[in-house]
Amino acid sequence: MQAASVETIENSIPEYAIRTRKLNLWYGTFQALFDVDLNIRNGMITSLIGPSGCGKSTFLRSVNRINERLGYVRINGTIDVLDKNIYDPDVELVQVRKRIGMVFQRPNPLPSSIRENILFGHKLHAGGGKTSKSDQEEIVETSLRQVLLWDKVKDHLNKKATALSLEEQQKLCIARLLPVKPSVLLMDEPCSALDPKGTAAVEELIWELRGEYTILIVTHNMAQARRASEECIFMLMGKVVEHQLTQDLFVTPDKKETADYIEGRYG
């Protein structure tokens, strides 16, 4: 009886947004991920750190299956996103991408207007139905407000998105995910192309989105992981070494490899 009620509560708000079991991944014959088991908490910001080539981006890119674009990627194991294995054969990629938004290392707004960028995902998923002009305007405004960009661009929504500064482009790339109403946001080194000011602004924005979305952020920048995430995962050579609260991982890491890495002995 009690177990059942606990289960119903868990069903309404799952504790973990992403759970992986025995996730192995190969690029051709090269194995990039080894038995990755992770539980990523719902509504939290989790950062993934580790030296280049440790598999953190690979892991991130398998959560929305975008690395299947490469064609020579092979995966086994499971990734449950909100309790559904996204590698099940009945899963539609479009639905996966709708629930899981992604922000890339280099800001990649489409070469159309700011407005069109915001509405791109929305239009894709609106099916055949047309959204009225005023609804569209509202979507554009809400999304841009959420990323703190509205005041800057409201007078030139028809300007080319690629003409914005990199910081603004990256904010726009986050904004255009929001109308689709994703639950998970994946961010692949979202600040590495930005200057310190832009980095601070985007970090602040990510922090603002905490709670509303589950955010998984890959970063090269340990200070950023420390500042801008609640939990932190350290990976090395395709394996998860440690997964802790960020404050604990940086102060009292369990594993020697983690300690060596955060002290800068390698990587």
Added chain:
Amino acid sequence: MSETKPLLQSPSVDFDHRNFDWYVDKFIQSIVFIAGISAIIFIIGIFAFITIEGFGFLLEDFSFREFFLSPFWEPSDEDAPEYGILALVAGTASVTGLAMIVAIPFSLGAAIFIGEFATGKLRESLKVLVELLAAIPSVVWGFIGLSIMNPLIIDVFDVPVGLNVLNAGIILGLMAAPIMTSIAEDALKAVPDRYREAAEALGATRWQVIYKTVLPAAKNGLLGAVLLGVGRGFGETMAVLMATGHSVNIPGSVFDPVRALTATIAAELGETAVGSPHYQALFTIGIFLFIITFLINLTADLIVRGIRKG
């Protein structure tokens, strides 16, 4: 130590010494320079030549009205020869227009398939195949028009003659398609992959990625590809000569035979007296063709270059 000292001390190095390599270098540089500008010299030379040859006609017998607006090309009429190219322009334009209707879907489809869907060996072999198709001599295409398309059109459409706009348009369309495919594929390839990735990550299907993101981003290059096809159509001679039926006529339907500007020059130039008004009129058509194709190609080139720059 003692061995390095003389080097350090040596006071008189002949810095103005020119060795053999210096002369070779200068020589090669001038050869390359001449080769580089030769293309420009030849183009100017050719233009000058056809202009000079056609000049007498332009000065004496040329009437702007007659030349561009008369549908009668009757240079061998002994009493009153007429030099109107309207019908010839209509012939060239109708054949080229139909060719584009044939070539655009084929080449765009092929470019999308090669550029966006095919991978690995399939893609490479298709590209080679397209290049090979582009290299088929135009007389072979003309032959196909004459001996395959001609009876086929007579059969299928129940018309008396199969050498007409339809025949030449299809042949020319197939001829222009490979080069257009090649250029269009380059245009698609020039679209940065991060646009595709962005659209795909937002949940676009393959087709949505292509028609909502890739095609709009590549539209200048694709337009350039079409213009190059049009340029090809205007300039093509042999296949058009063989497949159009070669009779001066403003076409009322695709089953009417026509005659093209280029084909007129090719067919008549050998039989005219050098320097005669007829000879000069043909050169004037040459000038006209030269200017048209030059403008089309220049526009296409500028458009294609435009996308390369960003």
